[in-house]
Amino acid sequence: MFSTCVNGGVFLKVIIAEYAGFCSGVKRAVQLAEDSLEKQPIRSLGPLIHNSQEIARLQRLGIHSGDEEILSQTSEKGEAVLIRSHGVGPQIIAELKDRGWHVIDATCPYVKKAQKLAQEALKEGYQVIILGNKEHAEVKGLRAWTKDTAIVVASWEDLKDINLPPKVAVLAQTTEKEAKFNELVSYLQGILDEVKVLKTICTATQQRQKAAQELATKVDLMLIIGGRHSSNTNKLWQICKSLNVNSHLIEEVGEMNPEWLKNKEIIGITAGASTPAWIIKEVVMIIEENNEKEVGIIEEQIDVNSNDDLLELKSFNPGDVIKGKVVKINAEEVLVDIGGKSEGIIPLEELAYKRVDPKEIVSEGQEISVEVLNEDKDGNIVLSYKKAQIEELLDKLEQAKESGEIITAPVIEIVKGGILVDVGIRGFVPASQVDRNFVADLNQYLNQELRMKVLELDRSGRKAVLSQRAVLEEEYQKIKGEVWEQLKEGQVRQGKVMRIATFGAFVDIGGIDGLLHVSEMAWGHISNPAEVVAEGDEIEVIILKIDPIKQKISLSLKGLIKNPWENAIEKYPIGKIVTGRVVRVAPFGAFIEVEPGIDGLAHISQLSQNRVSNVEEVLSVGQTVEAKVIENDPVKKRLSLSLKEIATDIEKVEYENYLGKREESSGVTIGEILKEIGQKL
Ligand code: SF4
Numbered sequence: 001m002f003s004t005c006v007n008g009g010v011f012l013k014v015i016i017a018e019y020a021g022f023c024s025g026v027k028r029a030v031q032l033a034e035d036s037l038e039k040q041p042i043r044s045l046g047p048l049i050h051n052s053q054e055i056a057r058l059q060r061l062g063i064h065s066g067d068e069e070i071l072s073q074t075s076e077k078g079e080a081v082l083i084r085s086h087g088v089g090p091q092i093i094a095e096l097k098d099r100g101w102h103v104i105d106a107t108c109p110y111v112k113k114a115q116k117l118a119q120e121a122l123k124e125g126y127q128v129i130i131l132g133n134k135e136h137a138e139v140k141g142l143r144a145w146t147k148d149t150a151i152v153v154a155s156w157e158d159l160k161d162i163n164l165p166p167k168v169a170v171l172a173q174t175t176e177k178e179a180k181f182n183e184l185v186s187y188l189q190g191i192l193d194e195v196k197v198l199k200t201i202c203t204a205t206q207q208r209q210k211a212a213q214e215l216a217t218k219v220d221l222m223l224i225i226g227g228r229h230s231s232n233t234n235k236l237w238q239i240c241k242s243l244n245v246n247s248h249l250i251e252e253v254g255e256m257n258p259e260w261l262k263n264k265e266i267i268g269i270t271a272g273a274s275t276p277a278w279i280i281k282e283v284v285m286i287i288e289e290n291n292e293k294e295v296g297i298i299e300e301q302i303d304v305n306s307n308d309d310l311l312e313l314k315s316f317n318p319g320d321v322i323k324g325k326v327v328k329i330n331a332e333e334v335l336v337d338i339g340g341k342s343e344g345i346i347p348l349e350e351l352a353y354k355r356v357d358p359k360e361i362v363s364e365g366q367e368i369s370v371e372v373l374n375e376d377k378d379g380n381i382v383l384s385y386k387k388a389q390i391e392e393l394l395d396k397l398e399q400a401k402e403s404g405e406i407i408t409a410p411v412i413e414i415v416k417g418g419i420l421v422d423v424g425i426r427g428f429v430p431a432s433q434v435d436r437n438f439v440a441d442l443n444q445y446l447n448q449e450l451r452m453k454v455l456e457l458d459r460s461g462r463k464a465v466l467s468q469r470a471v472l473e474e475e476y477q478k479i480k481g482e483v484w485e486q487l488k489e490g491q492v493r494q495g496k497v498m499r500i501a502t503f504g505a506f507v508d509i510g511g512i513d514g515l516l517h518v519s520e521m522a523w524g525h526i527s528n529p530a531e532v533v534a535e536g537d538e539i540e541v542i543i544l545k546i547d548p549i550k551q552k553i554s555l556s557l558k559g560l561i562k563n564p565w566e567n568a569i570e571k572y573p574i575g576k577i578v579t580g581r582v583v584r585v586a587p588f589g590a591f592i593e594v595e596p597g598i599d600g601l602a603h604i605s606q607l608s609q610n611r612v613s614n615v616e617e618v619l620s621v622g623q624t625v626e627a628k629v630i631e632n633d634p635v636k637k638r639l640s641l642s643l644k645e646i647a648t649d650i651e652k653v654e655y656e657n658y659l660g661k662r663e664e665s666s667g668v669t670i671g672e673i674l675k676e677i678g679q680k681l
Contacts (some may be wrong), residue, residue: 029049043065088144338370370383410422437498496539565637582622
């Protein structure tokens, strides 16, 4: 990557070192932040980068950073917060989500891989040891993935006084030195039976230093761009100076001195990890502007005019999943352009789990994901397509699990205790996670598409546990808030009976469930709610009461029906003979329903002209009888009935009829007969 200027046959060549500037992890984080800005305002949890000019640029774009204060704040509008490339522990992500933040995870894939390995090692029962700086954000985050159980050491010597269990897993902060890590591994292998070595060191820093070192030997001026307090920039400067090449460290273009350029033929440029491409580009432009010679040719290996410039140069580590373009398909292998010096190779056995014609799987020109396996003896990068597919899928599921993203998958089988869904791997939805309410028959879901959240993911076992209920619950809570605002006591709403209990029914009135108590189902006596409603019934209900504190709503059906007591005085005047059904007997009398909602009481003393000691001698439940209204109090909702009076009235009429005949024959009046009876008494 170089630009060349010509003047009168004299070339001024500017060479930009490989791997100069942002590493891929930092570049990815900045890119994600800028992309997200298009949708919403964004803040980063901690500074995205240690470069004041880049920070100023990001702030101008609207990307601000915050730290602890974000963790203590609640985001009302679901603003976005970006997790920078260092990563954080799972608790912090969960806490941010709980507080309503939309989390964008820009954790560097290398760091992510280290987090995963540490977490898995803990699950497998290893004591995790991390080589690194315990105050560094990446190490704090890594340790959090081991539930804060990992031991952090700055070198193997820190372990001398620690009693270790027989089984340890060891990994390093991604920017640690390989040699230091190897020392630690050797020490552990010397004292323990089982040492699991997890390769987590990222080679970005080494590659940047190696490239700067190589370039410094070929140029007569080296410009090192980066922060004066940045250790990796200073290291680059040291390397260049140690090679006796004329070297200058500059933080920004304003520090460039045109004198440095005089009589130079080849100028090399490298940059620290926090230096964005646009600053490198500015330096190149200043060199061109301050070059009095005529510029003849500009030739670049890296396009400094592009945003995708320096960082598109690839380095490959085993286990990396990268994108590439299929350039050739042979009978035994597939060649893929992965942006390296030469094409990567997918051997046939790494294309699919069974032997197939490669053209059935990929086609020339197709962009695919591949996993880096190793380098063969000829220096070719060996790739696996099949592993990348499963890894890509597992990554997507893991991301969905962390972000709470909803995924859709078909139900393939109903099994004991739940449902199996096809999410690319075996997904299990426990019965309790199928719906917000209990589902008696899961077969209704067979072949249906479910929208679910990932609850658990077992990468090594390739299994996931999912929940449709979590999605429904979240939607329910959202709707609940909106519907809650609209509700008023006395309001009539359309509802659907969701569940029946012994004491009533739960009715969905537009996203919220209210209780329709059995006593509110009808004016008459209901012993079982199922007599009135069934699950799934669409009904109209009236809101009786809203309790916003307990979040409870009481509903009524009978409130929509006219109260029968309202005209009971006209319908049931004293003396009226009514027909009713015995609905209940008690030791003191029987309740007779004269219409739904009006039960009259026939007291035991009013059941017969004869003395009654047990109500059931005279009446039984379900029996239809005639009775006379002897009292009607609509205020107290009391209707007193008498069977005895009917019998007495009949006798009286019969007696009157009889006396009428006697009067006719003897001329004696009824009054005289009663008087006669009274005297006898
Ligand atoms: S792990 Fe490597 S690529 Fe990732 S942020 Fe750190 S230095 Fe950059």
